[in-house]
Amino acid sequence: MALLDVRNVGKAFGSLKALDDVSFSVNAGEIFGIAGPNGSGKSTLFNTITGIPFGPDRGKVLLDGAEIQGKSGNDIARMGLARTFQRETSFDKLTVFENAMIGATYGGRQATPTAQRDNAAEALDVVGIAAKDFGRLAEELSVFDRKCLMLATAVAMGPRILLLDEPASGLTKPEIETSIGLIRKIAARGITIVLIEHVLTFLMTLSQHLLVLNQGQMLAMGDPKTVISDPRVVEAYLGTRKPDL
Structure with missing residues (x-):
């Protein structure tokens, strides 16, 4: 059974669908990456999972088999799920x-x-x-x-699973390398990691699986090298240039 299971989650703000039928699972001990262009719904996804500041409009979020949507952020934290934010x-x-x-x-x-x-x-x-x-x-x-x-x-x-929202944002190359080491060190302590990042080398270095969002929908998911080579991902996230990895 997955440690984190997100099932058909949706979130709308008026007529804008920030998330539309997003589903994925994260196994214990995994580092799971999430990518996507600005406005694709990445941080909104973290918000709906953690209940800070809001939960999903529909769908389910399960932590170790127990539904957590609708619970307070404090309750979710005490169940073993923590997060960081884009800005320090x-x-x-x-x-x-x-x-x-x-x-x-x-x-x-x-x-x-x-x-x-x-x-x-x-x-x-x-x-x-x-x-x-x-x-x-x-x-x-x-x-x-x-x-x-x-x-x-x-x-x-003391989380079982930790959600990191763009930890490399605003850092220099040496600081990014240090951050990669820190995340690996945390994962080695038995903490499962879900990672949002725009720095592709960061994601590719750390992630075992990668999900790409675009306009609130799932665009691709799977092995990072396969996902990042998907023409749809190249077009939506990188423009017409394929990344040099």
Whole structure:
């Protein structure tokens, strides 16, 4: 049974169909990639899965066989699903460690305050934030370190599956390479990853399966190399030029 199962999900805003009959499954331990041009419905898909800020209008979302559509974002998080956002987000006036503690507390998967503190510290270590920086204010961090902090806060929630929305956005090439290593490190901890990204090399390097959306509909899905060579994908996502991979 799939860890995450999205079945015929739809979401509309007035007459605009942001998602139309989207279905896919993600197995435990997998890194599953999602691509598509701007406005194709990628972030809306994450919103409907997590319930933040809205769920689907129709269809089902199952986490380990249990339906989660209609549940609150907090309940979904406590069931083991976490996400990050396109822009680096943090509580700027709180310290690095306090931000991670919010994730550990919100996720609710650690029973005691001591376990929450340990999990927050471990999550920060996983993304390469040194203990000497735990007391720094989040607003003092660079863009890359703020992205790492957002990632650590999500990991501190103790998720079984983590949805990452464009983690490479705005990063330099060396930072992108570092991010690839961090995501692999997180996956090696047994956390399943669903990844939205525009940087194709990022997706191709990490993903075992790839879904491409276009105008809210599924355009192609399967092995990344096969999908990215599909003429429909080349036309919709890349124009007329085939990617050099």
